[in-house]
Amino acid sequence: MSLYEKHKDTLKKAIDAVHDRSFYAQYPEHPSPKIYGETADKDGQDKFKASLDKKFEDLLQTDPEAWVGQEESPYLQKPLGILYPAFSAETLIDRSQKAWTQWRNTSIDDRAAILVESLDRFKERFFENAYATMHTTGQGYMMAFQASGPHAADRAMEAVAFGYDELKRFPEKKFWDKPMGKFNVQLNKSWKPMPKGLSMVIGCSTFPTWNSVPGLYASLITGNPCIVKPHPGAILPMAIVVAEIQKVLKENGIDPNVCQLAPDTYDKMITKDLAENKAIKLIDYTGSSAFGDYLEGLDGKIVFTEKTGVNSVILDSAENIDKVAQNLAFSVCLYSGQMCTCPQNFFIPEGGINTPDGKVSFEDFAQKLADNINGLVDNPKAGPFVLGAIQNANTLSHTEEAKKLGGKVWLESRTIENPMFDKARTATPIVVEMSASDEDKFTNELFGPVVLLIKTKDTNQSVDLASSLAENHGAISCAAYTTDETIKNLIMDKMGMAATSVSFNLTGAIHVNQNAGFSDFHVTGGNPAGNASLTNPEYVIKRFTWVGFREPAEG
Amino acid sequence: MSLYEKHKDTLKKAIDAVHDRSFYAQYPEHPSPKIYGETADKDGQDKFKASLDKKFEDLLQTDPEAWVGQEESPYLQKPLGILYPAFSAETLIDRSQKAWTQWRNTSIDDRAAILVESLDRFKERFFENAYATMHTTGQGYMMAFQASGPHAADRAMEAVAFGYDELKRFPEKKFWDKPMGKFNVQLNKSWKPMPKGLSMVIGCSTFPTWNSVPGLYASLITGNPCIVKPHPGAILPMAIVVAEIQKVLKENGIDPNVCQLAPDTYDKMITKDLAENKAIKLIDYTGSSAFGDYLEGLDGKIVFTEKTGVNSVILDSAENIDKVAQNLAFSVCLYSGQMCTCPQNFFIPEGGINTPDGKVSFEDFAQKLADNINGLVDNPKAGPFVLGAIQNANTLSHTEEAKKLGGKVWLESRTIENPMFDKARTATPIVVEMSASDEDKFTNELFGPVVLLIKTKDTNQSVDLASSLAENHGAISCAAYTTDETIKNLIMDKMGMAATSVSFNLTGAIHVNQNAGFSDFHVTGGNPAGNASLTNPEYVIKRFTWVGFREPAEG
CATH class of the missing domain: 3.40.309.10 (Aldehyde Dehydrogenase; Chain A, domain 2)
Incomplete structure (x- = not known):
């Protein structure tokens, strides 16, 4: 059974859900032993603890130019001591360029299957990720599990579903037959969704996973390789996600550099080096309005922002x-x-x-x-x-x-x-x-x-x-x-x-703070708090271009 | 029978066509007496001739601040002598603001019906418009008839169809029922596509109708009032279109200022006064790259351009x-x-x-x-x-x-x-x-x-x-x-x-120059020749914002 066969029902259900907009979740939000296994929580915590004070060796990015890491736990008020493989903007861009050709020529079905598989693998690390999120963001355990795990994975799935749906929205080929009176003009036409180019996702320190995976998966499903630039204060949650994506890419014979992690430090941030590079065409960003405005003002980029507002x-x-x-x-x-x-x-x-x-x-x-x-x-x-x-x-x-x-x-x-x-x-x-x-x-x-x-x-x-x-x-x-x-x-x-x-009139167990994947559009994109909305059609279709081809039909 | 009932089959067929992308045309491209009537050509020519050297009194915009017109026929190399009612940018914006509330609160069905009706009325003036187009653009008769008439109307219909489809793409209301273990959280949710605001369309001198109506109809169907700023050298073709739209608006009890003509002269252009006004949120433009780049650089606007390229x-x-x-x-x-x-x-x-x-x-x-x-x-x-x-x-x-x-x-x-x-x-x-x-x-x-x-x-x-x-x-x-x-x-x-x-490999009666409505995306939006594509989903969805509302379900 192909990977696509394995996941096509899941994908179909997610596509139906984004259109239906009633309650839907692919990944259970309750961190219950019955769902995730009796030892899942302890195993995750152990795995998190074991990752402290050493190199993070889980990524498939070779020949690091440095090992960096400055994360601190808001609960312990001390450094996590984890070091990540670091690279210059040039190296990251160069590897992304090289990986692009293969990725954009991978079929839409195969890209979707690889991405859904990566979310299933990420699911196996939800508990480890919960502790990673707690000790970088300061979130409580329950929120760290839910927001960084199942809710984030659901929003990523939503982006994959929307992307898949839009990429398949128009016929691949069509016979065009125009009556001209005495004869007909007949053309064979075809259309291709061409990816925009290299993409980058700039993460924030409070919701490192939830705010990064929608843009990441939206760019990937539409054929754009992606560089994930986490906040220097919250790297581990996305390092786990990127590691799982890279493994699935490699297993399927695809260059893992389709998705790279780009960790940096407070004293030497590489965000601008990446963002200003001509090759970067798509930028997803969550953070301050000042930096968001700077990104939105860059020439030749399509920028998706979630900035600040007053609620x-x-x-x-x-x-x-x-x-x-x-x-x-x-x-x-x-x-x-x-x-x-x-x-x-x-x-x-x-x-x-x-x-x-x-x-x-x-x-x-x-x-x-x-x-x-x-x-x-x-x-x-x-x-x-x-x-x-x-x-x-x-x-x-x-x-x-x-x-x-x-x-x-x-x-x-x-x-x-x-x-x-x-x-x-x-x-x-x-x-x-x-x-x-x-x-x-x-x-x-x-x-x-x-x-x-x-x-x-x-x-x-x-x-x-x-x-x-x-x-x-x-x-x-x-x-x-x-x-x-x-x-x-x-x-x-x-x-x-x-x-x-x-x-x-919300009372009881539902709060204004909560936005549900597959139902609530998060941020509308229509006021200064951000120009993008998770996940509406605009969020995915701006990541590719429809190009048409036509030629006379034979006979 | 309501206007919507009258046009809903036409609308349905157009929506099917934009998805199917095989040959489709609502308005016949052949200027045949059998289709358009034995005297249609002569009547149109007479009407055009009768409009020369006098005021154009067909618009419903009251209290003109001036009468202007500097069109010249490339065939006669002399002025047409037609004067159009002119207004300051402030007056146009003010009237557009006032008309907006009613228009955005008009149902999507009614908006669509009014717009389709206006195209049917425009059809009655295809021949007059052909002569108007010839004597402003220099196009030959056949092109002037087809491009400014049926082809333009088809591309407008396409924009209405795409807009309607996207506005109705998600459920208006939904019951959201989330199992929480011992109880369910139940919400009634609804979503509204909110228009972005005032829009303007900046026309060009070579295809005054064909390049203006897609943006105009796309803005109108999505609830945005529109100011049409034609090229000072080619006003008449769009004056005819705007006049027909205004009449249908008025017949349906709607302020005709929902769609205004904003003629100006070479020596006193009002394009920048309009474009830079804070109230203008959407701009459609066809013309030189220099001015297109200026428009794309304006803050707080969504700009759709067709600029220049080298083919x-x-x-x-x-x-x-x-x-x-x-x-x-x-x-x-x-x-x-x-x-x-x-x-x-x-x-x-x-x-x-x-x-x-x-x-x-x-x-x-x-x-x-x-x-x-x-x-x-x-x-x-x-x-x-x-x-x-x-x-x-x-x-x-x-x-x-x-x-x-x-x-x-x-x-x-x-x-x-x-x-x-x-x-x-x-x-x-x-x-x-x-x-x-x-x-x-x-x-x-x-x-x-x-x-x-x-x-x-x-x-x-x-x-x-x-x-x-x-x-x-x-x-x-x-x-x-x-x-x-x-x-x-x-x-x-x-x-x-x-x-x-x-x-x-085009040979015979089909040429690279020709792009067909309902099938060919015109301009991809992905290279410097323009940032928009007629008509892909992006062309309409950027004109409104999805906003969600939710509250606890009773009981």
Whole structure:
């Protein structure tokens, strides 16, 4: 059985899922021994521990020019000591060029099969990857397992499915028969999706896998070799993924340099050397807006960015305000606000929030939110694991900045103890009150555990502020609470025009932070928070060019 | 019967056609009295004549700020004397903004129906438009009828069909049901394609309709109002189209300013005022590379360009070299080389072209081509009508430039008499011999009737030069003649990688210049000749943003 035969049903199901958009997952998100094996967790942890303080020898990239690595664990606040094989931009580009011809001439079916197989192999390392993610990003165990493992693999599968679907969207060949009156003009036509060229994926330090694999797999399925440039602070999770891809490539007789890892160090970053090279045609990037803007401005490149935005919560009315406060408290605590989808600006009318029991005042809601945050972070069985650790010390400065904004502090940020890691770098959310007139102060993202409660004249002003913020400064998510159909439509229209997706009235076990593969388009691509959307058709079709060929039909 | 009911079968057929890519046409290309009516031609001509030397009062744009018009007929070499209502960029933008809300809230079905209806109305003016096109562009009657009428309308229909298909590609609503073990998380989700904003289409002087309607209809179907900025030398053809769109909008209770004409004059162009306005989000452009590059560099815009390129002919081997010379002679004479798909650079091996009767030498082929051109242009029943007239005097200077390149002149450019218009501005093709070593001299487009015969070492060098030219300077078409399967594959691969479509071995009644709606992607978007392709999915999906909404399902 060919590799394509082995995976074609999986591929078919994934393609159906991206069109259907109801719930679908290829890789189970629950790290259960029943699913992944009784010893999977321990084995993964052991494998992670065994990789510390030595060379990472799992890649198939030969003749390293150096061995580098500066990762530090936010839980241990000490270096991981792992060294990765490093190469100059020239070497990486040169090897990528050489590998390209074979890869672009590999059939679409075979490329898809190889990529799906690589995800299945990656699945075998989900637990090892979870520990690698924890100790580079500071994510809690559950998030590290899910986001870096099954959720990332699902988003990669989604990119493969979308790519495959688009590559096969038009007929390979067609007989064209044009009646001209006395005779017909008859042509045989064919079309080929030609890959754009060399691609690179620039990773971030908080979601090294989840934010890198969609672009990586989208470029690979469309025939472009890819250089993965991880953040120097979070290399290991993607090193594992790239290693598995390289092994499957090699097993199938393909040059493993189709997918290369390009680790670097803080003091000598090679990102610009790669990005500015003429041969690089496609760039996927997650990170700061400043660097994203620089990349988007490079000539002759197609750039897919996820940059920064400021996410809003619009509070108008609710059936059960306590459930709302509880849900939002969890949203702002999850990974200490270090998610791109985490809400920051809460817009609340000065007249309060409508509920079936009457108005809940601004102050009452502020207190409820603070109480719920305290309840969560002080719960030793939940708080440390939901908060995780702060990826880097700079993020801590944002709680200080928030304090300097000058508004009433409803809740101070503080550290908490992590029962498993006594050195963990932790910070609970700070909650600061602001006025709608302070607009110049709340338009910036204060990345990390920062909540601003903004007192508005009324919900109309809340919506205006949230939508203009999204339009001018970017937004990736919006949570809105309203029981009023007119207000709901207003929010859908205004936030929709600001290209921001909206979650309404979430309570219980679903949060605005969460975007599901195969259903939610992640980032819309239509506001300054990023120009790409995972995974819509644009995300894959910009990676290749349709070229047509035609000639007279015989006879 | 609703307008949508009236047109839904037409729409369905067009959608099927863009996926099938075999021959399809909605509007018959033959200007036959049997199809269009016995008096259609005369009526159209009368209507055109009646429009001369007066105000064009057919538009529904009120309170003109000026009346302008500087069109001149290349056949009469005198002004048409038509004045169009003109407006400042501010007024146009303001009216477009106001019309947008209603248009974006018009259902996709209704938008599609209105647009198809407008094409049917335009059909009633195909003959009038043919004369308008002749006397602005210099095209011959047949081309002016076909390219500006049925072919343009077909490409507009194609854009509507693609847009409709993409807008309906994902479910409007979906129930999302995620098993969480002990319970399920259930959400109702919905998605909306939000239009990007105000759009503008910048027309050219040679194909004012054909090159403007695809972008116009693509923007309109996706919910964006559009300002049509025609070339000051070719306003009337698009004025007719815009007038018909406006009438259908008004009949359906929609603000006609959804589609506005923005005529200007050579001395006071408003293109930049419009393009640089923050409200303009989408720009479609056909014209010079310099201005196209400027537009592509504007911040915060999505720009679709068709710029200039240098098209190649690769001559390796042929079954019947006389038929090849005849076919190519017609290609270079058609509209005096003023088509973006017209070949300029003929690459011929110094050892000659292989045929079943032995080698045809470079010199013999050059003579055959010159003879065939002479035979065509000196045929009074064909020459004047195939050549048409030269749109503007500047184009004539390119034959002079070609002469200065210094190679042997195989055929001089000359004027011919047009039996219907004694003042017609005409020029036959100049044919100049060059050497492959003159690469710096033949990388520029010499727009108009210029043929360069370039002597190469062998076909490999021909292919290398043609592909590097396309990659670095752009190309929209490539004609290749070879009977060798290996050479054919080499050309497909190299020209494919340079994102240039190839027509192989065309003889008889089909020419490399011709690209058919619903089948040929026009321009690939993958080389410097332009960043867009008519009509591939990218051409429509970049005009809107998918935004998602979700909330807990009841119960």
